[in-house]
Every structure is written in C-alpha cells, then in structure tokens.
Amino acid sequence: MQPTGVGRAVQAAIYSAGAYGHRPRVPVEPAALYAAARRRMSRQAWAYVAGSAGMQRTDEANQAAFQRYPIVPRMLRDVRERSLEVTLFGYDLRAPVLFAPVGVLEMAHRDAERAVATAARALRLPMVLSTQGSVPMEETAQALGANPMWFQLYWSNSDDLAASLVRRAEASGAQAIVVTLDTHVLGWRTKDLDLGYLPFAQGQGIAQYLSDPVFLDLVRARVDRRAAGSDDLDAPATPAQRPTPAAIRTLVSISRHYPGSLRDNLRSPLPRAAVETFLDVFPSPGLTWDDLAKLRDWTRLPIVLKGIQSVEDAETALDHGVDGIVVSNHGGRQVDGAVASLDALNAVAPAVGGRVPVLFDSGIRGGADIFTALALGASAVLIGRPWLYGLAIDGASGAQAVMERLVAELDLTMALCGIASVEQVTRDCLASDTLISAER
Template sequence: MADESVPEPAAVPEPAVNYANFSNDIYLNGLLTEQTPALTTDLHALADTARARMSPAAYGYVAGGAGSGRTMAANLESLERRRIVPRMLRDVGTRSLARTVLGTPMPAPVLLAPIGVQSIIHPQGELAVARAAAELGVPVVHSTASSYDMEEVAEAAGDGPRWYQLYWPKDDDVCISLLERAARAGYTALVVTLDTWLLGWRPTDLDRAYLPFLQRIGIANYLSDPAFRAGLAKPVEEAPLDAVVHWAGMFADPTKTWQRLSFLRDHWSGPIVLKGIQHPDDARRARDSGMDGVVVSNHGGRQLDGAIGSLEALAPVVEAVGDETSVLFDSGVRTGSDVLKALALGAEAVLLGRPYVYGLGAGGQAGVSHVLRCLLAELDLSLALSGHRDVDELGPELLSGP
C-alpha cells in the first residue's frame, strides 16, 4: 500500500540562491588558504565573542531580560521541545526559500527584528546593519528607538526592503510626523510594538542604573523630528536634558486601547502589523480591527518575566487568524532550524533578534553579514535535510513534541 502521508510532488521551485553553498565556500577556503572563518559559525556561541568586545553595560542591555530571565529561558525551551522529523528519498536538489509577506518580496522568510540603541554595540549601529541586510535582500525593521534617524538608515539600506517599527508616542502630532517621515523614506510596512508601554523590570540594567535613552542614545528619530522639536522651549542643542525629559514624557502611554488603532489606519496607508501578540483572542481583535498582521512575540523575554515561550503561542494564533491575517514570529530564534520550526507551525516569516546584534558587536557590518549567511545557509540545509524543497511545503507534521 502506498504511503498516504507523502504529499503530491510539488512543482520544482524556480532556481534561487543556494544559500547552503556558504558552507562549501568555508571548506574550500580552508583547503586553499588554510584560513578559518573570522567569527564562529555557531550562532549560540557568537554571544561570547560579542561579550568580549562590548562594554559590560552594552552587553548586559542586549543579553539581559526581565526579572529572573524565566521568559528568555522559556523561549529557548519551547523551541527545544519541538523536534524535526525528517523524511527521506525526496528530490531536494533544487530549493527555494523565497516568499512574499505583506507585499514585500523576500529571498527567505527572515527579517531583522527592530532593536534600538545599536550605537552602544558598534559606532555604525543601525547603518551597518542596514547595509549588511541590503547586501542579501533581507528586510530590516527599523526601530523608533534607533541611534540613527530613519532617513539615515534608509540611505544606508539603499534599495533594500525596509519596514518601520513604531513605539507609539503619547503625542499624536509626533506620531503622525514619524509615520509621514517613514512613508517618505520608503518604509513599506508598519510594525507597532504593543508590549513596551512601560519598560519591564530589568535587573541587569537596573543594577548599573543604565538606560541609554537618558544619555540621548536611541532617540535620534525624536530629536530629528519637527513635531517633537516644536514642543521644546529651547532647541535640543541648547537644552539637551530638556529634550530627554520631553521624550520621557511621551514614550510611555499605558492608556492605549484597541479603539485607538483606527488612528494608525488613518495615518498609514500600507500594511500594519501588531507586535507582541501571545493570545488567540488578541490576534482576533487585531484582525477585527483591520490589522494586516501580527507578530507572535514576547520581546525576547525582556518585558514580562514568567511568560510562556513564544513558540507555544504560535500555533494557537495561526489557528485563530492564519487564513485572514499574516502571522509572523520572534523571540528565542538562534538558528536556521529554529526558523524552520516556526515556519512549520504556520509563521509566514521570522524576525531574527539577538544573533545579528551579537554579529554587530563582534564584527560590525561584516559580522552582521556573517550571521545572516550562516542563518540562511543552515535554513537551506535544514529544509533539504528535512525532505523539503520549498518553504511553502512546510507544515506541523514536520515536528514532534508538545
């Protein structure tokens, strides 16, 4: 009897970049030049290299989490519990990772997550990251909390795809101005972070009394904004501390509710994605509010201690809204096989966070490029070794575990 679990053969994917060849390049270079990679290819271990090259405060800011770190641990544990069940004797000689998400063509369903204050990690910060991402066509999600303003980052990205992440300010005029600037600078989708109306309890930063924003690091988008500057009694250059106080007064707004989403729709014409969704009911609220997508995320464990691992929330959210709303995923992703697992559970794309920041800390733009090449190569290899040739073939049957 035929194995009824084997799917009908899919059309052969269009020829695409063979990311797996990166490993062959490394081996060949070692043979010809006896050189090994400048940075480790183990993206888990890359954090140690970055730590040695970053200040203790900067490393703590990136690597630390909320409370005792239980949510960060849960993110990794939830990915570890799900195991890949590979299938054999399938033609995987030609593969495609390409996918279009919310109107953005991507060479692989991977984006760089919005991470702020990157100049504490490397002087070029977001500029280096944008250039590295553009080299590979990987979309970058620019954070409102950037060390460089959105126009500078857009220039660094060139023709590379880019989305804009909004920390929704209390001041509506500033919000409108930020959105208008992002649209003019070529950011095509809006990612609204919902889980950071207040900063979480972060002992690593608290013990050092370290908050970069108070040193005017990570507020470049505000300081360059005409609506923000219009609210200052004196120019930023004359009264920098007053500007920081003005920023602090509008950053946090825990009074925002679902009813306010119509404001964003009125002032942004492209896709809108809500980041921080963990409950299916919230995903349904996002759909019913006319949002185009959600990111299943717990902010990498940096906000609420003791929360569920993000991967645990993914399948229920996909089941609730997946046919009507794009579902993306982040938190805990470290490897190409992690990406594969999230795609198998229904994520349309995955946002990569800490690993590319560690690449930035370890090697600047070249370090970010190295991380992306490693991740995409492992994703390509994992796709093939699991018995698939296109990311669109992946489904929950690929995985075992609770």
C-alpha cells in the same frame, strides 16, 4: 523554482577558507558567538542587549520551547531545486527572514543602522527600523536603497509625534508599519537596574526623535516654559552638588547626540530638555484597541501588530482590520515568567487560519529554529540578538555573516527534511504528540 544553493555555498566558503588556515572572524556556534560579542561590548551595553526581565525565565523559556517540537526528517525526496522565497504584503522576499527592529545599535557598533542597512542590502533581506534608532530613518533608508524596509513604531503619548514618525517612515519608503504593543511600560530589567543604566538617559537611541520636527517643537516649548518659570521640573530635587565624573560623561553624551555642535550644545538647555521630553513621551500606557483607527488615518501602509501572545488578542486584532501580527514576547525583555513565544505561536497561528500573515520572533538561535517556527504557522521570522552580536564583533560584515548563516542553515534543514519550498514547511514536518510520547 530555482536552485538556491545558499546552504552548501556558505558551508563551502567557510571550509575552503579553513583549508588555508582562516577560521570565521564571527563564530558560527551560538555560544561562541555570544561570548565573542560580550568581549567586544561594554558591561552596560551587554546587560541592556542580552538581558531580559526579572529572573530571565521568559528568555530561557523561549529557547527551551523549541525542544518541545521535534523535526521529523523525510527521505528520498528530490530536493535538488529549493526555494526560500515568500511573499508578504505584495512584495517577494528572498527568504522568510527579516532583520528585527533593535534599538540603540550604537551600543554594539558606531555605524549602527548604517552598518545593518549595508548587511541587509547585501543579503536582500528586509530591515525593520526601530523607533529607538541611533540613526535618523531617512539616512538608513538612503543606505538601504531599494532594499525592503519596514518601520517599527513605539506609540508615544503624543499622537502628533506618533503621526509624524509614521508619515516620515512612509515618505522614506517603508512598506509596512509595525506597532510594538508590549512596551507600554518598561519591563523590570534587573541587569540594567543593577547598573543604574538606561541608554536613553544618555541621549542614545533617540535619533528618530531628535530628527523629528514635532518632537523638537516639544523640546523648545519645554525650555520656554522653564525660562518663564512655569515648569516645575526647573526646581532641583536635591541641593546642588559637585558634578561627578559620571554626570559629566552623561552631559557630554547628551550634547553629542543633540543636533548641532558639541561646544554649543554643552552651553544650551536644549539637549537636556530633549532627554527629559523623551522620557515624558515614552512610553504610552493609555493606548487601547480603538486607537488603531487613528493609525489608519495616518498611513496607507499595511499595519502589523507586534507583541501578540494570546488567541484572544489575535482575534481582536483581526476584528480591528490589521494586516498582520507578530507573535512575540519581546525576547523575554518585558514580562518575567511569560508564555514562550513558540508556544504562543502554536496556539495563535491556527486561530488566525491564514487570514493575515503571522510572523514570529523571540528565541530563534539557528536556522532549524526558523524551520520549526515556519512549521508551526509563521509566514516569516524576525531575528534580533544573533545579528546584533555579529554587528558588535565585525560591523556590517558581522551582521551579514550571522544572517547569511541562518538562511543557509534553514536551506540545509529543508533539504535534509525533504522539503523543496517554504510553503511545504507545515506541521507535518514536526513530530506528533503520539510520537513524542512514544520516544519518551
């Protein structure tokens, strides 16, 4: 076991800079972080990233749940040497923290996944690439180098396309495939609906598709059908009208994202057909547990299911031989009024009983939250919105700063609780129901 020192080191760097009049460019306090990011992002981007489903109740529940599991610090324990290291699927990780898959990163920063790869590589933390990425996975993998990388799959209604994405990810060096289960239809996201905004309709966040040979074949086939008069989508739904400025901006955005020159794409039917094709193939509400057998045929990598929220689904996942699960409600973005992710973890982790790694996301805002999730049985956690806000404020440096501080606070929380290693973070670190009732 080696001294980490990460918590004190991060603190010392901030305080030392402060002595010379330099405050953090990226705020440390969560509310200040979010406010600073909101000022840097467009109204549409902020609504898409920060918004959740319906009345936002699940997002609120995710954060409130941490108050139900108080930490009980223990004293007079030797914590001079601490280790945050964990092992997942045979790989040693510096800390039980991963960059969660987040789509359409170009809305936060023009460097998108390239910037996040720089941050992940600097911190030696795994990055989970999103199917809805703004940069082709091969480019992101190159930027990551030897750094750990997983790939998150949105399973489209084209198995050929899904298989192609998985095989590309494996060829790019992915160490696991994370299948998101909870987005087989898009949630009722009121903030986006009020703005009439879906980034994919602008050609944003579909770089994995636009770099995929199977998808591009689907696009060309669509254009060919239209040219032959056999595609009913060729008929306009309304009489031709004078283009609005918004329509022109959308056309330019779509054309910029499609491979090739902007000038040629503005004259080509392919860019618009690509967006239409994407909207046709994503998502796929017809998937069932039996489809997992196909994925086993497509890859030798560990298969992790993301979006598990019930003990019954966790047991079914194990029956189908998955290698890991992520307890998640998609940050509250899919079902309004759903169970808080932490409460789901509290039920699911004991039921799994260590048979496979149980990861966690949704609601984490600080290092103490990570500690609580670990205590409730998580093997590691995935972080999304916080580092994305750092990315919006200061690019790669901002994303790195946020994640570095989360790890630092986890380290200090462990030290203050008398814990020397992640494996010692157990339910005994949390207040019992009896103690909670007595305090109330």
